[in-house]
Amino acid sequence: MKGATLKDVAREADVSIASASRAINGLDNVAEEVRRRVLEAASKLRYVPHGGARSLVMARTNTIGVLLPDIYGEFFSEIIRGVDVAARARGLHLLVSGSHGDINEAVTAVRAMGGRVDGLLVMSPFVDSQDLAAVLPLNLPLVTIASRIGKVEQGSISIDNFGGGVKAVEHLIDQGCKTLAHISGPPSNFEAQERRRGFLEAAEKALPGVEHSVFEGDFTEESGYRGAKAFLAACAQSGEPMPEGIFVANDMMAVGCLLALREAGKAVPDEVALVGFDDIPIARFASPPLSTLRVGVFDLGRRGLELLVDAMERDHAEGELPESGEGVIVSPELVFRDSSRRRAPPA
Amino acid sequence: MKGATLKDVAREADVSIASASRAINGLDNVAEEVRRRVLEAASKLRYVPHGGARSLVMARTNTIGVLLPDIYGEFFSEIIRGVDVAARARGLHLLVSGSHGDINEAVTAVRAMGGRVDGLLVMSPFVDSQDLAAVLPLNLPLVTIASRIGKVEQGSISIDNFGGGVKAVEHLIDQGCKTLAHISGPPSNFEAQERRRGFLEAAEKALPGVEHSVFEGDFTEESGYRGAKAFLAACAQSGEPMPEGIFVANDMMAVGCLLALREAGKAVPDEVALVGFDDIPIARFASPPLSTLRVGVFDLGRRGLELLVDAMERDHAEGELPESGEGVIVSPELVFRDSSRRRAPPA
DNA sequence: AACGACACTGTAAGCGTTTACACAAAAATG
DNA sequence: CATTTTTGTGTAAACGCTTACAGTGTCGTT
Numbered sequence: 084m085k086g087a088t089l090k091d092v093a094r095e096a097d098v099s100i101a102s103a104s105r106a107i108n109g110l111d112n113v114a115e116e117v118r119r120r121v122l123e124a125a126s127k128l129r130y131v132p133h134g135g136a137r138s139l140v141m142a143r144t145n146t147i148g149v150l151l152p153d154i155y156g157e158f159f160s161e162i163i164r165g166v167d168v169a170a171r172a173r174g175l176h177l178l179v180s181g182s183h184g185d186i187n188e189a190v191t192a193v194r195a196m197g198g199r200v201d202g203l204l205v206m207s208p209f210v211d212s213q214d215l216a217a218v219l220p221l222n223l224p225l226v227t228i229a230s231r232i233g234k235v236e237q238g239s240i241s242i243d244n245f246g247g248g249v250k251a252v253e254h255l256i257d258q259g260c261k262t263l264a265h266i267s268g269p270p271s272n273f274e275a276q277e278r279r280r281g282f283l284e285a286a287e288k289a290l291p292g293v294e295h296s297v298f299e300g301d302f303t304e305e306s307g308y309r310g311a312k313a314f315l316a317a318c319a320q321s322g323e324p325m326p327e328g329i330f331v332a333n334d335m336m337a338v339g340c341l342l343a344l345r346e347a348g349k350a351v352p353d354e355v356a357l358v359g360f361d362d363i364p365i366a367r368f369a370s371p372p373l374s375t376l377r378v379g380v381f382d383l384g385r386r387g388l389e390l391l392v393d394a395m396e397r398d399h400a401e402g403e404l405p406e407s408g409e410g411v412i413v414s415p416e417l418v419f420r421d422s423s424r425r426r427a428p429p430a
Numbered sequence: 431m432k433g434a435t436l437k438d439v440a441r442e443a444d445v446s447i448a449s450a451s452r453a454i455n456g457l458d459n460v461a462e463e464v465r466r467r468v469l470e471a472a473s474k475l476r477y478v479p480h481g482g483a484r485s486l487v488m489a490r491t492n493t494i495g496v497l498l499p500d501i502y503g504e505f506f507s508e509i510i511r512g513v514d515v516a517a518r519a520r521g522l523h524l525l526v527s528g529s530h531g532d533i534n535e536a537v538t539a540v541r542a543m544g545g546r547v548d549g550l551l552v553m554s555p556f557v558d559s560q561d562l563a564a565v566l567p568l569n570l571p572l573v574t575i576a577s578r579i580g581k582v583e584q585g586s587i588s589i590d591n592f593g594g595g596v597k598a599v600e601h602l603i604d605q606g607c608k609t610l611a612h613i614s615g616p617p618s619n620f621e622a623q624e625r626r627r628g629f630l631e632a633a634e635k636a637l638p639g640v641e642h643s644v645f646e647g648d649f650t651e652e653s654g655y656r657g658a659k660a661f662l663a664a665c666a667q668s669g670e671p672m673p674e675g676i677f678v679a680n681d682m683m684a685v686g687c688l689l690a691l692r693e694a695g696k697a698v699p700d701e702v703a704l705v706g707f708d709d710i711p712i713a714r715f716a717s718p719p720l721s722t723l724r725v726g727v728f729d730l731g732r733r734g735l736e737l738l739v740d741a742m743e744r745d746h747a748e749g750e751l752p753e754s755g756e757g758v759i760v761s762p763e764l765v766f767r768d769s770s771r772r773r774a775p776p777a
Numbered sequence: 778a779a780c781g782a783c784a785c786t787g788t789a790a791g792c793g794t795t796t797a798c799a800c801a802a803a804a805a806t807g
Numbered sequence: 808c809a810t811t812t813t814t815g816t817g818t819a820a821a822c823g824c825t826t827a828c829a830g831t832g833t834c835g836t837t
Contacts, residue, residue, distance in 0.1 A: 085489075086545075086569050088823055099787045104825060114785060129569075134546035135491065136823035138482035140792045142432075146525070146546075154514055156711070160507030167501055167528050176542065178493070179526045181514050195523065198433075198793095199481035199493075222433050222476070304715045338715045345717060364503070368651045368685045370692060370717035435793055446817045451795060461815060483793035486822045545823095 087128035095124035146176040148200035154181035156335050157363040158380055165384025186214050202391045206230055210273045224394040228387045231273045238390045240411040244274045247376040247415035248281020251330040251358045254417055256289045258356055258425045260328030265297045266310035268332045278332045300336050307336025311343035325355050334359040334366045337373055356423040374423035376415035434475035442471035493523040495547035501528035503682050504710040512731025533561050549738045557620045571741040575734045578620045585737045587758040591621045594723040594762035595628020598677040598705045601764055603636045605703055605772045607675030612644045613657035615679045625679045647683050654683025658690030672702050681706040681713045684720055703770040721770035723762035
């Protein structure tokens with residue numbers, strides 16, 4: 084019950100294997116009559132070309148590998164979608180691998196992908212991602228998204244997380260918040276650390292000498308929920324009021340945060356204003372709609388793939404121009420929705 | 431700058447290509463000394479085995495193809511995650527293809543995948559999916575998820591959408607709703623039609639002779655938002671009150687629906703009760719938390735892959751036992767949250 | 778009528794692996 | 808010691824495909 088091979092098709096159509104190949108691949112130097120016979124034989128035998136054999140002889144797989152840290156939530160679904168749409172437009176396949184808790188798993192995954200793809204699209208936000216560089220098959224075109232992989236970067240597209248954190252704080256201050264807090268992402272995550280750093284520096288600048296509480300989350304709704312609970316509990320215990328503005332390091336946590344605040348009867352934005360990060364589709368539909376820093380997640384994926392394709396073409400054509408420093412940096416843009424729209428902004 | 435081949439490694443380590451192969455693959459009939467030299471040479475040359483060549487000679491790609499209709503929203507991200515986790519546990523790669531608006535694109539995609547995978551995991555909820563069966567390389571193990579592909583089904587895992595629709599209605603009636611409405615998925619979607627059918631039959635049974643409005647959405651938040659607006663507008667115009675209970679065909683639309691209702695000042699659940707479908711992670715964090723029919727989306731993906739692996743092993747071992755009828759049907763389970771928890775349930 | 782140009786077609790080499798088989802050397806057995 | 812067995816290694820044949828090259832036959836041209 085093995086699949087039919089090109090040889091079988093050729094025999095069935097009574098032509099040589101070369102003609103069969105030409106007919107199937109739509110080359111123009113084939114007689115119409117032959118093409119017809121071959122195509123007929125192929126469909127009769129349900130012939131499917133063997134991708135491995137093809138990529139072996141063509142030295143090209145038409146597949147690109149996508150390495151993601153995890154596939155949880157709308158952020159990643161948007162990334163994949165962006166990549167998928169762009170890849171499909173170019174006739175490329177996607178070998179996807181996610182669910183890496185840490186670098187070691189990512190390393191394993193990249194190893195396994197090595198010989199099967201023409202290029203690699205990597206998102207590895209771990210603070211110690213430099214190690215990845217060591218194992219990357221360096222003859223493979225590579226583009227990193229929001230990662231921090233040292234030297235090798237033939238191309239990269241990253242987010243100005245620090246700047247985003249600063250913008251969030253400035254906005255909350257603009258809205259009249261006198262006290263701030265932050266729910267951060269995991270400490271092992273480079274992006275999370277940058278956002279936090281942006282928050283802390285901007286907060287210190289705007290409100291010198293004030294202590295700002297930071298709750299350490301992990302980018303899940305659940306942890307955002309817990310973060311808000313933690314602030315509520317701390318305030319209840321110490322008798323201090325809730326922070327007037329909270330910068331939450333991503334939208335999913337902000338959604339969880341929103342739920343906890345509502346359950347506690349805190350009015351958003353008037354008692355507590357909230358700003359998230361990413362602008363995932365759901366943000367608009369949160370209650371209240373979430374102010375956030377838009378990074379255009381879909382485009383992140385799409386542009387990442389496009390960058391990679393460019394790199395691959397260069398690689399294929401000019402031979403070996405590393406052409407380093409191809410770094411795109413995306414500046415998050417504030418999307419002002421109700422979760423931070425306070426009644427009485429300053430004059 | 432082409433990658434090193436096994437031959438290069440063999441030469442560098444001064445052994446035959448066969449020994450090199452054995453050493454790299456960790457076979458036990460290799461002298462320690464040789465293994466050491468080979469491994470050293472391999473890492474020095476940054477050798478990466480060529481997947482195509484390997485799969486050619488082994489007649490196995492260790493890759494399974496995943497075909498999805500679209501990759502938008504948490505539903506698909508959860509499916510992919512389930513598949514990915516299960517695949518990773520078995521050392522399988524995932525060739526993912528999404529973004530198919532219709533069968534024709536799906537057919538193209540399946541064609542392209544054909545020769546590169548050991549099995550196919552297909553989700554094709556289009557009402558006319560039978561056509562897909564025609565092009566499926568039938569010697570390939572195949573499992574369908576929530577699809578409707580006729581005969582070929584070597585294995586399938588599907589959702590009792592009709593039953594889910596019925597449960598939703600029964601629950602709303604239980605909660606004392608006297609008038610019902612439905613926001614459906616697109617008419618081209620088989621699952622959407624089943625949910626709608628469940629709604630209509632159960633509604634007719636519970637409230638005989640009453641007309642129930644149905645708004646046709648497309649499974650996006652946006653369309654759920656529009657659906658609610660449409661109901662609001664219709665009621666404003668006709669002077670009739672809003673339906674007391676709305677069954678929304680998936681959670682994403684329900685989230686959009688919630689926003690529209692809140693904007694209009696309608697209290698959920700007391701003025702309008704809402705029940706969604708899927709129980710995507712966000713449902714719990716909606717405002718108010720969304721009652722919904724849980725299908726265990728993550729598990730859908732995970733079990734789908736497991737079913738496929740079983741089919742592949744059978745295929746590999748026993749030769750050719752189609753072993754049809756391997757159909758798992760998942761019954762959605764009601765998750766009762768606040769969006770449908772009305773003050774005065776019946777005695 | 779002879780010739781080159783052209784349009785097709787077939788033969789065969791190779792792409793990078795794995796692995797059956799043959800073989801040599803070393804170890805165990807009588 | 809002369810064997811058999813074990814252990815490690817190399818040779819070479821596939822795997823299914825593309826494509827350079829070498830035909831073959833058909834024309835149009837001189």
